[in-house]
Each structure stands twice: as C-alpha cells, then as structure tokens.
Amino acid sequence: MSTIILLIFSFLTSNPQEKTTFDAFKFTLDGISCFQTTEEEIKKTYGDVTLTETDYECGFFSNREQKKIFYELIYPNIKWIGNSKDGYQIDEIQFDPVGKIQLKYEDLIFSGKTTQKEIEELFSKEASSINYQDRVEKNLKQLGDLFTNSDDGFHFLFHKGVLIEFHYWSPC
Numbered sequence: 314m315s316t317i318i319l320l321i322f323s324f325l326t327s328n329p330q331e332k333t334t335f336d337a338f339k340f341t342l343d344g345i346s347c348f349q350t351t352e353e354e355i356k357k358t359y360g361d362v363t364l365t366e367t368d369y370e371c372g373f374f375s376n377r378e379q380k381k382i383f384y385e386l387i388y389p390n391i392k393w394i395g396n397s398k399d400g401y402q403i404d405e406i407q408f409d410p411v412g413k414i415q416l417k418y419e420d421l422i423f424s425g426k427t428t429q430k431e432i433e434e435l436f437s438k439e440a441s442s443i444n445y446q447d448r449v450e451k452n453l454k455q456l457g458d459l460f461t462n463s464d465d466g467f468h469f470l471f472h473k474g475v476l477i478e479f480h481y482w483s484p485c
Contacts, residue, residue, distance in 0.1 A: 334460070334461040335418060335458070335460055335461060335467070336460065337402075337460040337461075337463065337465075337467075340403070340417070340418050341416075341417045341418075342391070342403060342406065342414075342415075342416055342417070343358050343359075344358070345358055347402060347416070348402040349400055349402065350393075350401050350402070351397075351400060351401065352364075352386065352397055352401060355386055355393050356386075359386075359388045360388075362386050362387065362388060364384040364385070364386065365384060365385045365386075366382060366383070366384055366385075367383045367394065369383075371485035372483040372484065372485050373465060373483035374394050374395075374483065381398070381399075382396060383395060383396050384396055385404065386401065390406065390408075390409065390414055391403070391407070392404045392405040392406075394481070402481065403481060404480070404481050405479065405480050405481070406478060406479040407477065407478050408423075408424055408425035408427075408477055408478065409424075410425045410426075410475070411425065412424035412425050413425075416479055423469070423476060423479065425475065425476060425477065426475070427475070427476040428474055428475060429454060429471040429474045429475065430474065432469055432476065433456060436456060436458065438456065439456070440454035440455055440456040440469075440471055441454060441455060441456070442454055442455075443455040443470070450472045452472070452473070453470060453471065454471040454472075455468045455469065455470050455471070456468060456471070457469060457480075457482065464483070464484055465481070465482060465483040465484065466481075467481055467482055468480050468482060
C-alpha cells in the first residue's frame with residue numbers, strides 16, 4: 314500500500330493539469346503481462362482449463378464484428394480472453410479480501426486491501442454508483458478510464474469502500 318501512497322503524493326505535487334493514465338502493457342498479474350500473453354503462459358501459471366468460446370454482441374472481442382473466434386480461459390477469480398493468433402489479455406479479476414491476488418502496474422499494487430479512497434485520490438475523481446441487476450452486493454461503485462492513447466479501457470469495482478474487481482472494457 315505504501316507504493317500507492319507514494320504515487321498519490323507525487324501525483325498531488327505534480328502539475329494539476331496532468332491526467333493520470335495507464336499503459337495497458339505495463340499491467341502484470343502473477344508475473345505475466347495482463348495485455349499481451351499466450352495461452353501457454355496462462356496455463357503454465359494457472360493450470361489447464363477448457364477454452365470457452367465467447368459470444369459478445371459487440372466490441373473488440375465480438376466474434377461477429379472482428380470476424381474471428383475468441384475464447385475465455387476461466388479460473389477462480391480470474392478470466393482471460395483472446396485467441397492463439399492474437400494472444401490473450403485479462404478480462405476480469407475478482408480480488409480476495411486478504412490481498413493475495415495482486416494486479417501490478419509498475420510499482421503500484423492493486424488488491425482486495427486497496428481502498429476506494431486510494432484509487433479516487435490516484436485518479437483525482439470520485440467513483441460513481443453502478444447497478445448490476447444480477448449482483449447480490451448492493452451499493453457498488455466504479456471508477457475507470459481509457460488506457461493511454463487507446464479506445465479501450467478498464468474500471469475498478471468497489472463494495473463498501475474496498476476494491477473487489479478489475480474489468481477490461483472495450484467500446485461497443
């Protein structure tokens with residue numbers, strides 16, 4: 314957590330006109346790239362799992378729009394998406410409350426112990442309410458942004474002021 318505090322301090326003392334952005338290719342999970350990896354690397358790290366074909370209506374991983382087939386590798390708390398030709402990337406991370414699952418970005422560590430307030434300070438904006446009809450948790454909040462020089466992005470999901478999930482997002 315101290316790395317987040319140091320980054321927040323440096324951000325607050327920098328030019329207030331500068332916007333914090335994230336390069337997708339600098340995110341790692343368990344030592345592998347979150348946005349440029351192979352099926353073999355994922356299975357080597359997490360074990361063998363069956364490929365599940367996706368059927369997104371639109372976006373960068375829509376089989377119909379992109380005219381290629383995409384698959385998900387679904388593990389407990391982590392979902393990857395992609396194909397063998399283009400590679401795989403993280404689609405969703407569900408953080409555990411003890412902080413064992415850690416999404417890293419350079420010196421930053423995001424985990425189930427990261428607070429909503431820490432990320433709001435990092436982005437200099439407040440999380441907004443979001444309603445998932447099929448979720449049992451109430452009062453969910455989200456905060457996200459586009460990746461640096463990109464049309465796609467991500468959002469963090471919070472429950473009771475704590476980070477619970479990371480989601481990839483692409484435009485529809």
